[in-house]
Structure formats: structure tokens, C-alpha cells
Amino acid sequence: MGNSFGTLLKLHSFGESHGRSLGGILEGFPAGILLDFSQIQFELDRRRTNQGIYSSSRKESDQLQILSGIMDSKTLGTPIGFMVENGDAKSEEYQSLKDIYRPSHADFTWQQKYGFRDFRGGGRSSARETLARVVGGAMAKQFLQLHGISLQAWVSQIGNITANITTSPSQMEVEQSKLRCPDKKAEGQMFALIEQLAQQKDSVGGVVQCQIEGVPAGLGEPVFDKLQAVLAHAMLSINAVKGFEYGSGFAGSAMKGSEHNDEFVLMNQQIKTTTNWSGGIQGGISNGQAIYFKVAFKPIASIGIQQKAINMQGAEVDLEIGGRHDVCVVPRAVPIVEAMAALVIMDFFLMQKINQA
Amino acid sequence: MGNSFGTLLKLHSFGESHGRSLGGILEGFPAGILLDFSQIQFELDRRRTNQGIYSSSRKESDQLQILSGIMDSKTLGTPIGFMVENGDAKSEEYQSLKDIYRPSHADFTWQQKYGFRDFRGGGRSSARETLARVVGGAMAKQFLQLHGISLQAWVSQIGNITANITTSPSQMEVEQSKLRCPDKKAEGQMFALIEQLAQQKDSVGGVVQCQIEGVPAGLGEPVFDKLQAVLAHAMLSINAVKGFEYGSGFAGSAMKGSEHNDEFVLMNQQIKTTTNWSGGIQGGISNGQAIYFKVAFKPIASIGIQQKAINMQGAEVDLEIGGRHDVCVVPRAVPIVEAMAALVIMDFFLMQKINQA
Amino acid sequence: MGNSFGTLLKLHSFGESHGRSLGGILEGFPAGILLDFSQIQFELDRRRTNQGIYSSSRKESDQLQILSGIMDSKTLGTPIGFMVENGDAKSEEYQSLKDIYRPSHADFTWQQKYGFRDFRGGGRSSARETLARVVGGAMAKQFLQLHGISLQAWVSQIGNITANITTSPSQMEVEQSKLRCPDKKAEGQMFALIEQLAQQKDSVGGVVQCQIEGVPAGLGEPVFDKLQAVLAHAMLSINAVKGFEYGSGFAGSAMKGSEHNDEFVLMNQQIKTTTNWSGGIQGGISNGQAIYFKVAFKPIASIGIQQKAINMQGAEVDLEIGGRHDVCVVPRAVPIVEAMAALVIMDFFLMQKINQA
């Protein structure tokens, strides 16, 4: 249970951080579509890279290997098996953590759930698991592109520093920013904050915002699989996510109906809305306007500061996690948010093919 | 697609606002459990009732009818079919809305999706659909109670008025408040706001908070069906919900790891945490602490104020929705939030039975 | 688990023989299709009727009630809820069987599985459960008809009497035969056999054959959901079925490849096969030829002859089941076989919409 995502387009994921490989099967991808594998590798590289001194020391090349489902770079309609080998895993470093439940990590809960866990590098609870999502999402993105649908995510907040970005930036603008925050001023402040926290061996959270353009009206499956419900599911399934809001979000709770209602108008003989508090979704179904949402990430739990922990024998121990740690993983989450969103939208796109006679 | 919720415990829902009846099938409920049907009716009544002048004029008795799956008040392990008849539906009133796409309603998107829709009372997009959720959830609550798990939701915000409630209130405290907000001072301000908006024929949103106690460590199915991911899915599937956060939520994005990490300690030979920014979930799995989350509701779209709308023929029309309308449905959402949460937790409870050998 | 059938077109079934009602939800039926409800009632009547003295004494009118999903006789794309009330159930008659495990009935196994069972009229193991299948199947048939696909089943064997029917009969031919066996000579012998067994208070099995015409090439989802695999699943899920074969079937095991291979030829610029040992399916996918299969039914277990049984207290008891019993239910199984086949084919038809880009 819990290792597959999607209804018609299904991503089945496997792999532990220090096992032989991580990967997955993407099932339900239509036949006959030419894929650009360099683009998929590009997305994997986006996930991996975190610039400068604030990144994890692990050097994975994360080279995609396609196992099935493709011939002459075209999809066969059969399951697309793929994997990335775990080259640089130093399991020995984790021996000292074998018996310890680190604060706010998944050590304790996985032990409780399964009675047995892979303690090396977080095992399956490692963020390396998101590799499979990025591969699947990168394929979905190419499908969506063929249908005029595009996605873009960016960092809109780190710590208490909020970017001032009012229109969805381009991928180039986002990628030119080392923190994937294309607001120069905010980015500078974020860097300063990260540098300061790096010295303190501390970490910090942030917010990723995402916008989807070109979604036709009609996607989403009420009543339980409303478009926003499955997006929320997708986002909250990403490590370290604490919240999701779309359209007006939490701020919408304080609004009046007369402010919040999006009036319909005709533009170029198409039905549009003058405002978009709905976030492109009404009654769980896309209305043709831009879909946008925010995803909140907590600070990562691995910090260099000494902490109290409990070991499996039930004794309290002092814990000082050595090595270099990410101060802030939120920039690396950007391609993951995009990947999950792409899987969701493509799945609903396929489903909509069967709703009308 | 989209009308079933759950993996082992499945709620299949059916029904339009003005059809013969609404109801569902609850499948996967274990055999041999004695149910208290007056408690289920009580939950239905909680959903229906909205006190005072600010409520919808429709008078539904919402009497539960059990169709199958029960003998001598005990579950048979077979599907529990149930329904509530639509007694007081005045479809004629909706004839004038037949061709109109109301702002921020689902009229336009349903028409786009299906090419044909039941315009009467919102059809399947009506909040009456939540009846089936409340019935299923009420049964799940009774199962959870047998295992020491309890849930309580309440209104924590209406408009820009926020309640000051620091510990989870009891059901009695919540139900004694007409707005389900057991902070007398805030409730008074909320009433004043609602009364003012009623006169203005306007509406307002709000926030429901929920806390779940007694959940054993080990529930939740990473990587895609993390406990919080399925809770978010459940909550965002409720009409008018715009956001979900659990534990530290969006505020957690601004925190440092050293602040946010929940240290483990031993209390009475059990592993607990000193703080609970994790919201009772680590790595997608419950850790035995209280689970708590917030759900944001937008203001309802039906307002008496005159608005611009578009009709199916593509013409702009003036829209003035007559009759009395709810100003704020958030208090009625409290039992719905609880119901969905109960379905989620019970489903994970059943799943956990098969994870260990 | 186990009460839903189908992938995109899903039938969720509920109901016990002596509960308030039996019914189901048909989900995934496309919107905008005009249904003929008299045809659906006709199929229900086909299921119910068994002519002459050899039928069960229970008089159910089996009147279909539509609960949702339909407006102006057209499908809304939302779940189609429906039920049939259990009017004539005489539960008292079953009090004497409350504690007894009847030979080759499901009393013992249901008790073992659930620890608690509805002993009245077989509870959920009653063949009345097939009502929901027939309703769902009747709707699927109408969809298939719109796409040029038709189904016909008939009785090809009762006891050791085999009909000599070489081409698929019409529905009229089948319905004009009281035993649904349009081979006059065989039917006469079957009647004689049934009459003889009625006097002996015994029962007998039989075989239903089914043919599906007009299925386009391309339906079926290898590798696990091959067309024949899902058909087999569907048929073996019907009460009393012991076997399934399609195309050459068991006899094909004794054939040589050179005999069994179906050569392709061009007819009217379409690819056909000269023989059809494949039964219209190759590699799990329809090839455009007729699909045909056989379903074996055991004799029903309820006989008037005195038998030995065991009660729940573990004592051996003599069992003499009173009242009139069906000698042979195979003719009544004909519409059920058709209904399940229709659900399978329609589901694959919908799935095929998403396999190509």
C-alpha cells in the first residue's frame, strides 16, 4: 500500500536510499509518444543540484536507466520501467545511528509501523525516493506540453523572507536563480539567512508556489477526487510538506462572498473570469483559468546542533549529527512539486476522455 | 471515477440534491460490530442544523435509512447500503437558473465536464452530497471509539475573527456553542459579523480545526499515502475548502530546525515528544501524539447581492439569487471534517493490520 | 472488499436476500446517454422468471427504483444509484436453519469468514444478489448497442443433454424457449429430465454459452487483465459456476498448432480469420471476430431429499429442506451471464479510449 500514485496514469515507486537502486514503473502512458530523454535527465539534475556550501555532501550522478516500455524513443503503451543506481551510498556512516530515533525523523515511526527498518540514509523515508516522482513527472510534462499545458514552480518564501512575485515566472527566470527564487532582492536576503544558519548548524523551511497554465475546463473528478483534493494529496505526500492552499487559500477564509466570487465574462468568445480567487477550479473541476497553489515545507530535521534523542533500548542519548547538511531543501523541492502536479494533471486529462459519451 | 473514498474501508457515494435520494455504500467495515444508530442520526442532525436566521430555508428531516449490511444492529461484514430521501426539494425554484452559470459555482465546470448537468439545487455539486460522508464517518467514529481513538473539530475562525482555543475542547463544549466555536468572546464577535453580513446579503468564510487523540503509532502508508496526504485529500474534497495544514503548518515554513524538531522523551515508559510541531505525524506515519490540522473554507458563492453572470447561450445576464441563504456554513462543516477524518484514520487502522508478518 | 466489479465502469453492489433492499451504484457510465428503463426492467424480469412448476415459490416483483444519476432518462455522468426492495421475504421460514450448515451451501464458510452471518435466505450469498448485476449489465448493453456490439447467451446443456446449436441464436429465439435452449429436441429432453428430478426432489446443473458480436479489435488489457481473464473472473463470480472456457477451450488442449492456428485473410479490405479457435481474442486483446465462451453451472445445493448436516454446536443433524425448490436454475442464469459480459466489454471499451495518444 502507499507506493503507487494515480488512477489511469500510475506511478509505482520502489527503492531505499542505500539499496541497489531506486526507480519505478510508469503505467498508463499512451502509446506512440516520442520522449526527449535529455529533458528527463535535466529534471533529475534539477532535483539533485543544490548550489554552494549549503548542500548535502553526497555526490550522486543519478543517471536514468530505462528498463522497458520504450522503443526508438517512443512509448509502447506498456509499463515504462526505470531506475537510478545508488552509487555513492556510504552505509557505514549510518551504523552509529542504527539504534537511534532522531528527533522529527521517521526512524521511530517506521520502526513502530514495520518492526524492522533500513536505517541506512533514512531507508525508504529518504528524500531520494522522490527520484521516481521526478522521472514520472518529467514524462507527464512532455505529454502535457503536446496539449498546450505548462507548469512552473518557484520558491516564494524561505524562513520569514517572502518573495514579491506577482506573475508566474518562466523556467529560465527560475533556473537562473540559485535558490529558484526569481526576486533578486528577496533572494539576497534568503542567501544571507541561509549562510547565517549554516554557521549555526541549523536549518530553515520555506514555501514553494506553482502555477499551471493551459488546463482546459473539465478536469477533476468530483466528489472525492476534486482536482484540488488530488493536488493536495500529491503535495502532502512529498517529504517535509506541512500545508497546501490553492487560489485564495487560508486568506480566503477572511473574505466576503461578494469579494471572493469570480465573475464570468466573455473574452474573445471564451468564458473567462475577471478575478481568479477560485485558483482555476470550481466545484473540483478546472474552469480554464490558471491553477495556482502554495506548498509549505518545514525546516529539515537533520541539524548539526546537539540534540536529545532516544535509542531503541529506551535510553536517552545525546545526538550530534556529523557531516554537512542541507540548510534549506526548498529550492530542490521545486522540480518535485512540478513533477507531482504534472502527474496529477495528466491523469485527469486522460480520465476526461471517458466522461462524455 | 471520483465517487469512492478509501482503500480498505471504502465509501461509495451517490445522489443529487433533487434526485430521489442521496446515500452510499460503506464497504470494508469489519463484521460483528454493534452500531448505535441514534448516534449516526445525531451526526446527520449536526450536519443539518444551522441555528437562527442565517440558515438555509430548506427543511430536510434527513432520516437515515439502512438498506443492507446490518442484522440485529450488528455489522455483517457485507456492504452497508444506506440513503436519505430528498423530501423537501423544490426543483421549480431552480428553473430560472437552468441556463445560468453562477459566479464561483460549479455550473459552468460541470457543464464543460459532462456536457449535461442537473441544474436543480446544484445537482451532485450540492453540499447535500456530504450526507453520505457523515453517515460513513459516524460509523467509523464508533469503530475508532472501540479502539480508544477520538476526534473533535470546532470553528476556530470566521471572517477575520479568530478564536483563542489552546486545548482541544470536548464535544459538549463545541455543541453548546451555536457556531461550534467554544470561545464565548470570539463567538459573540462572529455572531455580530454574521448578522451584519446577513443584512448585506453577503457571506463569509472561516476555518475549522480538528484534533485526533489516541491514534497509535504506526498508521499511514508512505510514500504516497502518508497520513497527512490522505487527510489533505479528504479535507480538500469537501465543498468550499481552500487549504489544509497540519502541525506547524504554513507557520512552520518560517521556523528553524532547532525550534521545530520535536525531542523524544520517555514518559511512563512510553516514547513521547516534548513539543508537537510534527502534528502527531513523522515521515507520513502517526507517532502516537495528538494529530491536529486546520481546514480553510471560502465564503459560499450564493449571495443575495446582484451579480453579473453568463448564460449557456453566452450572453451576460444580471443575477439576483432570491430566497434566504446561509451567511456562513463553516459551523455545519464541523461534523463533515470529523467524518472525513474518521474515515481516513479507520482505513489506516485496518491497513496497519497487514504490515507486519 | 469484493463488492465492486470493474475498472472504469464500476458496479458497487449491496444487499442481503432478506434485508430492506438489494441494489448498487453504477459508476463511470458516460454522461448524456438516453436509457430505456423498460429494457432494464425486462432484463430483471428475465432473471426472475422460471416457468412452470420447477421454480422457486418466492414471488418478487423486483421493481427497479432509480435513486440518482439520471435526469430526463439521460445519464448525468454521476453515480447511478438503484435498488429493488425485498417485498416477499419470509424470514421466519429460515429460523429453523439458523444454526445449520447445509451441505454445499455457503453457511459454514460465511460463518468462518465473518464470525456472524445473515442466515435468512442465504443472506448475501443468495442469488438475489445478482439483481444488481443484471441492472448494471442492462445499462451496459444499451451503451454497447450504440456502438454496434451485441451479446446473446443461451442454455447449451442441462444435465447430460447437450443442445445442437451451431450458430448464435437471436434473443427472440432464446426467449421463445422456456428453458432458453432454442433446440426444440434437446429442450424436450431437458424438460423430461427436469420433471423427473422434480419428482425425486433433486436438482441438476448445466452449461450456458454466450456469444458477443461486433467487438472492435483492440479491447483487453494485457498482461493481467486480458479480455478472457476478466471474462473468466466475471463468470466465476456468479453463484454455482464451476468452469469457464472460451474459443477452443479444454478441447483445444488436444489440438495441434497446425489445426488450431487461425489464418488471417482479407475480406472486404478487412483483416479476418478463416477459423475462430481463438474465440475472438489473441494475446488477451479482441481481434474483431466473434467472442464466444461457455460457463458450467453445478446443480443447486437446495434439494428436498433428506441429507446429513452439521449444526453450529458441532452436532450432526438430519436435514430436510421443505418447500418448493428450483430443479435447475441454469435458464435464469442466461441474463446474468449476459449482464456480466456486457459490463466487461463496456469497461474495456472505455479503457481503450486512453491507450493511444
Next chain:
Amino acid sequence: MGNSFGTLLKLHSFGESHGRSLGGILEGFPAGILLDFSQIQFELDRRRTNQGIYSSSRKESDQLQILSGIMDSKTLGTPIGFMVENGDAKSEEYQSLKDIYRPSHADFTWQQKYGFRDFRGGGRSSARETLARVVGGAMAKQFLQLHGISLQAWVSQIGNITANITTSPSQMEVEQSKLRCPDKKAEGQMFALIEQLAQQKDSVGGVVQCQIEGVPAGLGEPVFDKLQAVLAHAMLSINAVKGFEYGSGFAGSAMKGSEHNDEFVLMNQQIKTTTNWSGGIQGGISNGQAIYFKVAFKPIASIGIQQKAINMQGAEVDLEIGGRHDVCVVPRAVPIVEAMAALVIMDFFLMQKINQA
């Protein structure tokens, strides 16, 4: 769709005959179980080997590679990813078949379904796909063994030669027979038949029988997922299968109820039946007696005899398939039948954990 099997225990399969590798993910296997990987490799070898001159010329070592889900030979409760590389695939040999629809092969139907197909070695329609089943099944067998459940299949018929085997043979007896038919006399006749057909470049079908012992009462999920229905689904999903029957099977259709009913008796304070026409299943649920069934295989379509075929351009061509071919693959199907049966039984075993409160 169609590449996953199972409900709680799920096998997700991937791979084409001439792609990089074939494999799968086994999900839902409980944590903490020590697996014997030499036993799994042994099952893979059973699938591969076909003795003597009548076997396919392809020499695959079929070495199992575990990718995830295992640490220290124990299951982690996470997805078990695995694969077998396609070492010896000679794709060039298939270039001449690129455009040809071979009789009774899946070439035509796959082309119709997907519009694009991997023609090399049958692509995904190749029987090499069953590798993933055998691996998954071998793991399931080890789980079942821990719970006292064992399975054994054997060849009971080749062509028109039927073995005389009245009690379930041991694995040793089956494996000591080159044709997996532990009836010396029949085996001799079968060999003679195969030799004769090899000279004629022809092929022949057969029947595999399987018996499952030690299944506790209570497994199977009525109404749609009756134990026999899912077994039938499993078996008909195997390449070349044309029929399935269990217990009395097709012969049961000719029996009278008084003959067919299995009377319950008490033996050693346990409820048993004196006969077992039910095949160990009543009402879709296991009753504790042996489960047994037969699976019919057609002759394989690849024969050396010249045949007529059609190419993709719609022209009739003469087809002579070169190289050596299997005359009869039925002995190789024995471990596949066992594997699928093991997956089914283990899945139902897990499900039964949640049916009672």
C-alpha cells in the same frame, strides 16, 4: 492498466522480451520475513528449463536481481523491486517479422490496440513476461509455507493423452518427470507424441492441474472476488490458456444435486466434508478442504510448418518461421500456474485479517 495483479499483495510487472530487462515490484509483502533467494532462483530455473530437443533455443540465464525492499535477506515491508536482464536477445532475427501478423499470435491485436508495437520476440506479449509472476509467486509461496499452506501443480494432459493421477503428487515426484507428469506410462506416450510432432514441425496443447493444501476456511471475498473467480482471472491471464475449472468443473454440470452435495462430517472435532466436489470452496470462500483446479493450454502458435499470413500493408504472405520451437510449453507452465495461485492465496490470506472486528 492491466500490468498489476492483486489487491493487498500487488505484483506490478514490466518488461518486453528484447528490452533491457523484465521485472516487477511486489508490494504489500509484510515486513520482517526472511526469504530464501535460492528457492526463488530455483523457481525461475523451473520456468526456464524445458528438457531435450523440444525446447526453444534461447539460452537465458535469468539471474534474479533484487533492487529494493530487502535488507539482510529480510523483507522491509517496502516495495520489493526486482529484475532479470535480457541477455541473449537476438533482435535481428525478428526484423523479417517486423511487418507480419503471424496466425494466432498477438501481432495484429497489439498493433490494433496501441498503433505501435515492439515486434522483437513478441515484445510484451512474449511468455518471458511470466518471469515477474514466478518471482512474485516464489516469494508468496514462502509466506504461505510459514502458514502451513502448500501448492503443487503438474501436467495432467498433453494432446489427447491423459495422465492417471488420483492424488496430488509431491514436488519431488513432479520434478523427477521431465514433462512434469508423474505418471510414467502417460509420460512415455507424451514423449512419443512430442517427438512425432517435432518432426512434423508442429505443436500441441495440454492441461495443468493444481492442488492447494492447508488453506484455512474463510479465504475469498464474495460477491465479485470469490476465491475461484480470482483464481480463474489469474489463470486465464497466463499466455495460451483457454479454460479453467475447479472442483467438479464442467463435469459437474451433468451431475445431480444429490450426487454433488458435499456432506459435512466431524473428524477430530473439525468440520470436514466426505466428498469434495466443491473443490474446497463454497460460496466463494475456502472451506478448509483441498482446493484443486485445471487449466487448459492451447498449442503454441509458433510452428515451423508453412502458413499464410497478412502483413501490415494488407498483403497475404507465406510465412515459414525458422529456428527451433517448443513443441509443447505445458511443462514450463507448471511453475507459472503455481506462482499465480500462490499470489492469489496469499492476497486473500492478508485480506482475511481485516474481515472480523
